[in-house]
Amino acid sequence: MAIGETIRNSQIWKSIFRHPMPLDRRNRIVVVLTNFFLHLHPVSIKKQGIALSFTWCMGGVTFFLFLVETVTGVLLMFYYRPTLEWAYNDILALRDVTSLGILRELHRWGAHAMVITTWLHMYRVFLTGSYKPPREFNWVIGVILLLLTLLLSFTGYLLPWDQLAIWAITVGSNMARATPFLGYEGPGQQLLTIGGIDMITDASDARFGLLGARFVGEETLNRFYVLHCIAIPLAVALLLAIHFWRVRKDGGISGPL
């Protein structure tokens, strides 16, 4: 106890934590107001708003899974090279050679779980009517986040570069080939010609834009890797910040208005 006291009275501790231990009512308020990580919360909250049977905690779990994916994803990037030569072998090595061999499992199952918890979160928000005014716009942001979650999972699916990966992405991205006007097998693309020359071919259509090639190959691997590790996570992080901020500004955690 005395050691704990000494540590908490030390200059180092006090420089890090701007508040005393949250042991009494005053300090429990102060801790939320003055801590960077906690200040996302209000100081007090309606008791029913945090009942697990009401919220299911699915939004929070989704965010936690996003953090798990970020941490395990960064660790995986240490071991993985997105090239035809190395991608598959690096995944093999991750399984067979690297210590703590469940890194990829944590990342993959976390990703599946994140898709499911996002759906459940949306389901709960619908069932409690929490998309109604004044929360309409936050629901819209949520829908975009749902779409980005699916795209994160989809782009990550290709990276192991095994049969499962390449063919799932081939089947999934074949749809883009049929985009109206912009896919080379889509309705109406025949109409986009200039001087008898087709504007939309298999080397200029929506699918080519997605894959960076006519078929799923090295360009696709590189493209999906960059999207998966940088572009989409950044977009998600930004939208998450707005999503959380709007929860506070639009009347706090859901409940009857």
Added chain:
Amino acid sequence: MHSNGFFLTDVAGFLGGYYAAIAAMNGVAAYILWRKKGQPGWAIVWTAVSVVMMVLASLALSGSAAWVPSLPASARGLVNSLSGPVLYTLGTVGLLTALFVFRRFFVQPMVAWTILNVMLVLMGLSMADENFASIVMKPDNVPIVGLVFLLAFFTWLATKQAVVNDDRIARGLPPMEKENDEKVLVWPDLVYTELICMVAVAAFLLIWAICLPAPLEEPASSVKTPNPSKAPWYFLGLQEMLVYFDPWYAGVVLPSLVIFGLMAMPYLDFNKKGNGYYSIAERKFSYLTFQFGFFVLWITLIILGTFLRGPNWNFFGPFEFWTPYKVEVLNNVDLPQMFWVGLLDKPLPRPPAGAGGLVQAGYILLREAPGLLLVGAYLVLLPPLLAVTIFRGFFAKMGFIRYMIMANLMLLMLTLPIKMILRWTFNLKYIISIPEISLNF
């Protein structure tokens, strides 16, 4: 595939633990009912169930074909022969409708607990079938099994609260969420809940990651196409739609409309009631529309695409071996063919040889006139017609633009079930088929 001893020995350990877990679950339930809820009658029932599960667990652990609890081969054969896309879809719609109509009955904890036990035991008995187990235990399919149970649980939880609230509102009371207006401090009440959730999820994920290795197949080969080739599981609903529509509609237009429709929802739902609490009675229309879209047109299609679609995207019963040699007769006919050839007994209108572009376009329009008129009437005439009949109240409250967006989204969503029914009843392939510009609908 024909079961052999090796399979049962492999799955026996899992099934033993599985039945033991159900036994433990029922034991805990019995204890809570006896000590906390004062319902000794139910406690005895679940204790008995728990004992039966322990017996099943020890039988399963034997790993012998004679002892491992399984469904009789005749029952499995019957399920296989009865199941097909039509029965599956109508069956799930019927089941969901029954759950909705009789929700007051199904939300009772003891009823729900019985259903959970039945689901779990059926799952366990099915797992003793090699064909069933080989599909369900594919690593990437395991999350979908979890999704089914999670959705069942959370739908029960939500419906239970909605039923209570609807009763209260009918009696002139506020929803129960409003009763508890007391405020608590975020530290410790919320922060600790968050911490406990994080620890629980982390522990769950760790156990999952240790028990189930991530799948890794052969190295990618662009010349060796697997059969079936499937998209990632969350897109299998879209892949299933490809049975009924061309990719431009099933894979591009419909998903875009789903996203757009979800975003538009808060601006289309003018009902001010049911904001921030569970209720069904106060918002029946939006509830049923959403549940139809989410369960019937999304979740059940994913389950169908994952577990029941095998090689060549043929339908396979849950206990059927996925043979690539299964042949299904496809004798689907386009509407122009049905109209000109079948009904009028004339050849399809064809432009004369060497005709100019405009003449060709005219002949195409004539050929496709039945389909174009049908689709045109559906999308152009139905919305105003609905506005002066069943949606009269909606139209008055929503105004022209909002009403038209809602009505069109609704009608486009219904194109999928309508096309399914037309396919099953008339073998209709396309309503409009203009291969000249790759437009088939």
